[in-house]
Amino acid sequence: MANENSTVISLVENASKGDRRSVSRLLTLVERGGISAEEVAEATHKLAGKSHVIGITGAPGAGKSTLTASLAKDLATSEYKPAVLAVDPSSPLTGGAILGDRVRMEEASEAGAFIRSMATRGHAGGLALAVPGMVRVFDAFGFNPIIIETVGVGQVEVDVASAADTVVVVVTSGWGDAVQANKAGLLEIADLFVVNKADRPGASDARRDLELMIDLSQVTGQMSRRPEIVMTTATEGEGFDEFKKAIFEHKEFLFEGEQISVRRSNRWKAEVSSRLDYLLSEVAKKSMEDLEEKEGSSPGLIAREMAKNILKKDEFR
Ligand SMILES: Nc1nc2c(ncn2[C@@H]2O[C@H](COP(=O)(O)OP(=O)(O)O)[C@@H](O)[C@H]2O)c(=O)[nH]1
Ligand SMILES: [Mg+2]
Incomplete structure (x- = not known):
């Protein structure tokens, strides 16, 4: 055990100097859970808290990975040091994806983004423990922003996404998708909507559905700021600039006022609750x-x- 602890200490030291392999090993320790994960959590806790966390969620096939890869690549080629945590069984990194999709993630990685994918199962304590711990590792070693991609089905995935500072909900054009997103509980957590696959028919229908549902939920006062809706064709880069701009506008909104501390405090409580x-x-x-x-x-x-x-x-203990 003393040995494990000294491993964690030296990994943290090397990761602080910018060694990505050490970051990767720390992520693995957190992902496995158990005593080493606890040691990593303690060691990274004081170093973290500076990064903007972006959650990208939506139904399988909506275009989350395509948008994520474009964003990560774009940010990595400018002044940012982005990291991606893809919590997605069908992620291009975990196989099953067609070549063009995998290439996009690889390009982001070559541009300097740190890309990590994880399975949705097999973690001690589940995603609710592993994801915040892994985000903390990225945060501690200067990765910013941190983009979490999760499939927006199931309570745990929705909770994971909702713990981000900026939550992006991706729907596709066509009738009914926005309604499905609403049913999955995604409407309440969205800070920004993307209607992707705008090259297909029905983009304006999806937009109208969203506007209507936002109008209804505004009445009940669930949202602190009306979420923006942007239209994209992720595979063509169409609407990408608006997408990126909307994310940064939301970030500014958060950091201008009290919102960021409210979010962080909710996230802190959610993690204590999962651990308990x-x-x-x-x-x-x-x-x-x-x-x-x-x-x-x-x-x-x-x-x-x-x-x-x-x-x-x-x-x-
Ligand atoms: N026609 C069209 N296809 C898209 C668009 N965005 C993504 N796709 C394709 O839809 C499929 C699913 O995309 P992906 O990003 O993996 O979705 P995810 O499951 O939400 O991560 C892939 O084959 C993409 O190439 C788009 O805007 N238009
Ligand atoms: Mg994906």
Whole structure:
């Protein structure tokens, strides 16, 4: 264990000097979870907190990776040091993508963007623990902005996206997509909408659907700022400048006022909550291991007794 800790310390030292392989190894430690992940979290916590985090979410195939790659490449060729965390089983990096799509990510990487993809499964504690930890590693070593691409289906993915400073929801043109996004809970978390595949019919329908839904939710006051809608054809670079401009305008809006501290404080609380859930569920799992059925006893009663015993113990170091 002392050995592991010294590994983390030297990786942090080298990463601070700009060594990308060390950054990569730290990301792997966080992704695996467990004690080393905790050490990385402690070591990077004080160094982080400066980067703008952009979440890009939407249905599979909407064009998230295409937009992400274009943005990362563009920023890397100007004064930025962007990182991409692609939380996407169908990411061009994890295979399954056609050549043109993979080439786009590779170009971004060659331009200097740090690109990392991760599977959605197989992390101790799940995405809710791994993603904030990996973002913190990027942040600690000067990557800015950090772009998280997640598929906007499922509560965990939506939560991961909503933890970003600027949340971009990508829908495609055509009837019904905006409605689907609304159903998936994406409307409430959007700071910016992109209607992609504007080369296909129905782009203006999608825009109108979004405007209508935004109007309705404004009434209930869910949003602090009306989200902008930009139209893109990501594969052609059409609308890219507007897309980038809208992201930076939102960033300015955040940093001008109180918004950024509200976001960060919500994110901090969300992470504490995920970690608490994880710790408690691990102890609960462990105590299930020795449980034998007692004839005729009520499951509710037994669960309450077990909870009492767990809370009496000091299992959490
Ligand atoms: N016609 C058209 N195709 C696009 C556009 N943007 C992306 N695509 C294609 O749609 C497919 C899915 O894009 P991708 O970026 O991987 O979507 P993701 O699953 O949301 O990350 C790919 O084959 C892209 O080349 C667009 O604006 N117009
Ligand atoms: Mg993708």
